[in-house]
Amino acid sequence: MFVPTMKSFSNTVEKAVAARLEGRVPAPVKHVEAGQPLFHEGDMANTVFQVIDGVVRTSKLLSNGKRQIISFCYPGDLVGISHDQSYHTECEAVSDVHLRVFRKNAGNIRFGDDPEIVELLLHFAAMEVANMQEHFLMLGCKTATEKVASFLLSLACRSGVPGQLGISVSLPMKRADIADYLGVTIETVSRTITKLKTTGVIFLPDPHNVCITDMEALKSAAEKN
Amino acid sequence: MFVPTMKSFSNTVEKAVAARLEGRVPAPVKHVEAGQPLFHEGDMANTVFQVIDGVVRTSKLLSNGKRQIISFCYPGDLVGISHDQSYHTECEAVSDVHLRVFRKNAGNIRFGDDPEIVELLLHFAAMEVANMQEHFLMLGCKTATEKVASFLLSLACRSGVPGQLGISVSLPMKRADIADYLGVTIETVSRTITKLKTTGVIFLPDPHNVCITDMEALKSAAEKN
DNA sequence: CGAAGTATTGACTACCTTCAAAAATTGTGG
DNA sequence: CCACAATTTTTGAAGGTAGTCAATACTTCG
Secondary structure, eight states: OOOOHHHHHHHHHHHHHHHTTTSSSSEEEEEOTTTTTEOOSBBBBBBBEEEEEEEEEEEEEEEEOOOOEEEEOOOOOOOOOOOBOSSEEEEEEEEEEEEEEEEEEEEEOOOSHHHHHHHHHHHHHHHHHHHHHHHHHHHHHHHHHHHHHHHHHHHHHHEEEOOOSSSSOOOOOOOOHHHHTTTTTTHHHHHHHHHHTTTSSSSEEEETEEEOOOOHHHHHHHSSO | OOOOOOHHHHHHHHHHHHHHTTTTSSEEEEEEOOTTTTEEEEOOEEEEEEEEEEEEEEEEETTTTTTEEEEOOOOTOOEOSSSSOSSEEEEESSSSSEEEHHHHHTTTTOOOOOOOHHHHHHHHHHHHHHHHHHHHHHHHHHHHHHHHHHHHHHHHHHHHHEEEEEEEEEESSHHHHHHHTTTTTTHHHHHHHHHEEEEEEEEETTTTEESSSSSHHHHHHHSSS
């Protein structure tokens, strides 16, 4: 049974685990501008990044130009863990981002000499798997409306802040990013958001800011039927 | 660019890594009959299993009864790695299976005292992430025909054996399993397989055995356009 | 051999996509 | 700060792919 509660979408645990990395190994900070790549699929995977602020996206491309966005990474999240020599996704900054840079030992998935680091990385990878499993449910089982509603809910849990009219959520990514994350078209995303707006579930000050005015309605839209 | 080559679908690396687990920690063997559960979502995650022979499936359920199959696990694969106290998927035997049983230390994701075990688990989890990323591409970007063709190709790479008429592949799972793995209906899977059969791409001795008679045609069906 | 379960096939429908155009937003230079 | 161009988002109309409902054929197993 899928109910996108605070718990299932929360990243407080991620943050706690990721925080333990700080200070254990040297980690210079890097700045990347919105739209710019961090790495490409196939690049040598010699660096793991931790998002400090901003949002990055990982994606895979099909030969016909279609794109699947795998994940949006928020502050605390790790990007770039690979089991072999090369990255398996594209990765770009959605907004301007600051990142902590962890260099891997030559060819080795762990970095530094601290064996506990490996355990932290394992913990994080296992969490990533759990998050991806939720994403699968969305791609395979849900209608367009359910997908968009679930997406807004998950963002609300990650980065929503209480405001005058309800939980206020920033949508730093473009409609095309949302579409490619949910496996629908830009038009469908736009139409669905409009529908949620006209039915009074959300308020849309501008295309990149959503206010959830009826949380219960949004939750039921996310698991309708 | 997604071309389901032997490389992208091969599990030879998985097997090599998984093999290193053998003998390092006590691992009794368990037998589970086809259709029977190994564990349910929410169960205490105190065991990691390694498939010896047979096939198991992991899945997640929606409150409306819809199901998303996350993965089919073949010999060598690990099932049941979790970052917290409980399993995050359902898990059942597709066929009769033999499993190696690894008990975890209380609440700890690693088992045994060997720190290298943790590195192996991390390696495996990272591979699982890479595999799931390919699966995402299938769910989000592909048509029904492309999904079924890609699925048959991936099975061919995992368990196909050369035969008289081409690569022979066993389909131990039901049509409903394939449908829930690909995010389509049973009818669509059936119709698509029939189409591949009538166009001479595959031969179907019976519903659970496929012979790939035209590998190039199948590959192009998997990445058409 | 018969019953239950599974797979295939058919007809119709609906949701989402595609193609196209208008509206709104963002960014840039004067 | 405003104007204009480029990009992004929204909206509209038509069509197609896959879903739903229903019936038949095939397997499997007691």
